[in-house]
Amino acid sequence: MPTETHIQRAFEDLQAVFGNRVTISPMHRMAYSRDWSPRHRSAQDLPDLVVIPHTTDEVVQLVQVALRYSLPVVPFAGGTGMGGGVAAWRGGIMVETKGLNQILELDLQNLSVTVGAGITVWTLNEHLARHNLWFPHQPESKRACTIGACIGCDNDSTFGIRYGKILENLTNLVLVTGRGEAVRLGHRKASFTSTGYKLMELVVGSEGTLGIVTEATLRVFPLPQTRQVRGYLFRSLNEGAKALERLLAAGLAIDSAHMNDRERLHFYTHSYREKYHREPEVPDWAEAILFISWAGDPDVVEFSMDKTTRILTEEYGAEMVREQEMVDGWWDSKHRLEFIPFKQKWPDSQRVKKFGAADLGLPIGRLDEAYARFREIAAKWHQDILGMTVYNEAPNKATASISFAVFVDDSTEESIRNFYEYVREMSAMAVEMEGTMSSYIGDGDRLGGFNALEHGPSLEYMKQVKALFDPAGIMNPGKKFDTRWLR
Numbered sequence: 001m002p003t004e005t006h007i008q009r010a011f012e013d014l015q016a017v018f019g020n021r022v023t024i025s026p027m028h029r030m031a032y033s034r035d036w037s038p039r040h041r042s043a044q045d046l047p048d049l050v051v052i053p054h055t056t057d058e059v060v061q062l063v064q065v066a067l068r069y070s071l072p073v074v075p076f077a078g079g080t081g082m083g084g085g086v087a088a089w090r091g092g093i094m095v096e097t098k099g100l101n102q103i104l105e106l107d108l109q110n111l112s113v114t115v116g117a118g119i120t121v122w123t124l125n126e127h128l129a130r131h132n133l134w135f136p137h138q139p140e141s142k143r144a145c146t147i148g149a150c151i152g153c154d155n156d157s158t159f160g161i162r163y164g165k166i167l168e169n170l171t172n173l174v175l176v177t178g179r180g181e182a183v184r185l186g187h188r189k190a191s192f193t194s195t196g197y198k199l200m201e202l203v204v205g206s207e208g209t210l211g212i213v214t215e216a217t218l219r220v221f222p223l224p225q226t227r228q229v230r231g232y233l234f235r236s237l238n239e240g241a242k243a244l245e246r247l248l249a250a251g252l253a254i255d256s257a258h259m260n261d262r263e264r265l266h267f268y269t270h271s272y273r274e275k276y277h278r279e280p281e282v283p284d285w286a287e288a289i290l291f292i293s294w295a296g297d298p299d300v301v302e303f304s305m306d307k308t309t310r311i312l313t314e315e316y317g318a319e320m321v322r323e324q325e326m327v328d329g330w331w332d333s334k335h336r337l338e339f340i341p342f343k344q345k346w347p348d349s350q351r352v353k354k355f356g357a358a359d360l361g362l363p364i365g366r367l368d369e370a371y372a373r374f375r376e377i378a379a380k381w382h383q384d385i386l387g388m389t390v391y392n393e394a395p396n397k398a399t400a401s402i403s404f405a406v407f408v409d410d411s412t413e414e415s416i417r418n419f420y421e422y423v424r425e426m427s428a429m430a431v432e433m434e435g436t437m438s439s440y441i442g443d444g445d446r447l448g449g450f451n452a453l454e455h456g457p458s459l460e461y462m463k464q465v466k467a468l469f470d471p472a473g474i475m476n477p478g479k480k481f482d483t484r485w486l487r
């Protein structure tokens with residue numbers, strides 16, 4: 001941990017550059033003491049200092065100060081991460097990245113935008129909409145989540161089934177490494193390259209452990225004219241996945257597809273009953289609900305919707321959800337972020353119990369098996385099941401990025417430990433089922449203690465990569481290769 005003398009000296013050096021944009025006040029440090037990952041309700045990880053840079057050059061200067069006094073450097077964006085990625089449990093300098101929020105260039109000819117990495121996905125899209133454009137990489141947390149954090153934790157997007165993950169539309173970035181240097185990585189405005197090593201790709205999902213992303217150049221797209229959303233009920237999750245693969249093969253204008261298990265389905269029917277005081281017509285055999293949206297020109301969307309319904313009902317015995325209000329309510333709460341106070345799980349239920357998840361990437365044909373094992377493992381660790389959602393995150397493929405969500409009681413240390421034991425056992429299951437332990441949250445401070453399970457000897461190569469970018473080991477220490485929860 002940093003010494004008091006080093007912190008004081010670093011504070012003075014930083015004040016010379018940042019003036020009142022650096023603070024050691026406990027109140028400010030407290031505001032950066034946690035993210036949305038489950039932990040005891042009174043737990044705090046206080047950084048020693050908080051700095052708000054506005055330019056890449058300022059980030060370079062702050063990393064140089066950190067190197068001088070061997071202080072950890074932790075980038076903080078929206079603080080909505082679910083893996084403890086911003087927890088400063090080894091103290092150090094917290095870097096508030098939202099000051100890096102400029103639109104640096106909008107190139108309409110090449111459909112490309114260059115931004116400061118601290119801009120939120122929401123604000124970027126507000127700018128783009130004025131030009132009838134959008135950046136379709138959109139996690140549900142888009143109001144808070146920054147472009148730098150999307151790169152940092154390689155998160156999921158509502159529209160992944162058409163546009164993929166962020167790497168698909170990221171063409172270059174600037175990284176301030178742990179050496180205190182700014183390097184530009186990637187392929188300018190071209191969509192791909194066959195030259196050099198793909199260093200930009202290494203930064204995606206690196207969670208601030210190689211450096212701080214300060215700028216990013218992104219491919220943007222014309223806004224679709226219209227979008228429609230419907231829900232379909234299936235007898236099993238595997239059947240829903242097979243049907244989705246069939247729809248993609250048919251070439252329909254699908255831009256999102258999310259499948260939910262029966263727990264989640266019951267949550268939606270319950271909300272519908274509460275709101276409309278009517279019983280929804282959902283058959284007993286329904287084990288899964290697949291929400292699909294189509295986007296594009298109105299006639300293409302209309303055709304795609306009709307064809308989808310025909311394929312799903314005639315070839316797969318699925319049933320379309322009759323209560324369209326239920327489907328629209330789901331879409332509004334998750335994707336338009338229009339919350340009805342005290343009715344939805346986000347964010348009101350957070351006051352009572354915390355949302356927690358194991359986020360696994362699995363082969364697409366093993367959903368029913370995964371669901372059965374999820375129930376067993378959750379029961380073993382006394383987890384209160386919220387449900388399983390399958391997101392699709394690669395263009396034109398049914399892929400399973402799965403949230404196995406539970407409600408976490410954060411009032412006792414024991415229940416927090418049980419949650420992380422649950423995550424560990426689910427992670428081991430993912431590897432056994434030929435998948436991956438995390439598909440959108442990242443390692444954070446959760447998985448490091450046992451990720452040799454997934455990476456084996458390649459973990460040593462990863463540590464060498466880290467040492468190349470960050471020889472002094474100051475960039476977000478305690479993440480990726482460590483876990484603080486299970487000893």
Ligand SMILES: Cc1cc2nc3c(=O)[nH]c(=O)nc-3n(C[C@H](O)[C@H](O)[C@H](O)COP(=O)(O)OP(=O)(O)OC[C@H]3O[C@@H](n4cnc5c(N)ncnc54)[C@H](O)[C@@H]3O)c2cc1C
Nearest residue numbers: 077078079080081085140141145146148149152155156213
């Ligand atoms: C209500 C809600 C809905 C959510 N929906 C989704 C969803 O749909 N899909 C999904 O995948 N996740 C979702 N999440 C999880 C989370 O929002 C995302 O993972 C998101 O990417 C975190 O963004 P953030 O800006 O809050 O990052 P933070 O939590 O502040 O940081 C996340 C990680 O990125 C690193 N980082 C931040 N900025 C930089 C930078 N400039 N350079 C390098 N590293 C950096 C941090 O150090 C940390 O390790 C949701 C969370 C909530 C609370």
